[in-house]
Amino acid sequence: MLSAAAGDANSFASLIDPLLDPAYRLAAVMLADRGAAEDAVQEASIKAWRKLRQLRGDLGSLRSWFLSIVANECRMTRRQRWWGVLKMAEVETDRDTEFGAGSYDLHQALLKLSPEERLPLVLHFYLDLPLEEVARILHVSPSAAKSRIYRAARRMRSDLTQEEVF
Numbered sequence: 001m002l003s004a005a006a007g008d009a010n011s012f013a014s015l016i017d018p019l020l021d022p023a024y025r026l027a028a029v030m031l032a033d034r035g036a037a038e039d040a041v042q043e044a045s046i047k048a049w050r051k052l053r054q055l056r057g058d059l060g061s062l063r064s065w066f067l068s069i070v071a072n073e074c075r076m077t078r079r080q081r082w083w084g085v086l087k088m089a090e091v092e093t094d095r096d097t098e099f100g101a102g103s104y105d106l107h108q109a110l111l112k113l114s115p116e117e118r119l120p121l122v123l124h125f126y127l128d129l130p131l132e133e134v135a136r137i138l139h140v141s142p143s144a145a146k147s148r149i150y151r152a153a154r155r156m157r158s159d160l161t162q163e164e165v166f
Contacts, residue, residue, distance in 0.1 A: 012049055019063055020045075022127045023070045029122045030074040030115055040077055044070040064136040067127075071119055071137060078115050109159045117152040124149050 020041060027037035048066050055065050110118060123134045124145075135145035
C-alpha cells in the first residue's frame with residue numbers, strides 16, 4: 001500500500017482490482033444504468049488514486065473506503081440535472097428470461113426505493129458486506145445501519161405485497 005500511495009500505478013491497480021466488481025455491482029444497482037455505473041466506478045477509481053494518501057487505517061479499510069467513494073459518486077450522478085431530464089428509450093425485454101419471474105419483481109421493488117434507501121440493502125445483502133462495514137461506508141453507527149436496512153427492507157416488502165394483491 002505504501003508504494004501505491006507513493007504513486008506506483010501497478011501497486012494501486014493490484015489493490016483496487018479485487019474491488020472493481022463489487023464497486024460496479026453497487027453502482028449498477030444504485031444508478032440502474034450500466035453505462036452510468038461504469039462511469040461512476042471509473043470516476044471513483046480516479047478519485048481513490050488521487051486521495052490514497054488520505055486513507056486512514058490499514059489495508060482492511062480499503063474496501064469500505066473505496067465503496068464509500070463509489071456510493072458518493074453515484075449520489076452525485078443522481079443529483080446532476082441531466083440525469084433527471086434525460087429520457088432513455090425503454091427496451092422491452094421478456095421478464096421471465098432475463099431475470100426470472102420472482103427476481104424481476106424483486107428488482108423492480110428495489111428500484112422503487114430512493115438511492116439512500118437502496119444503498120444499505122445493496123451493501124448488506126447484494127454485496128454481502130458485514131454490518132460494521134456497511135456502517136463505515138454510510139458513515140453511521142452499526143445500529144443506525146441496521147435500522148436503515150430494516151426500514152428499507154420493510155418498505156420494499158410492502159411494495160412487493162401490494163403488487164401481489166393487484
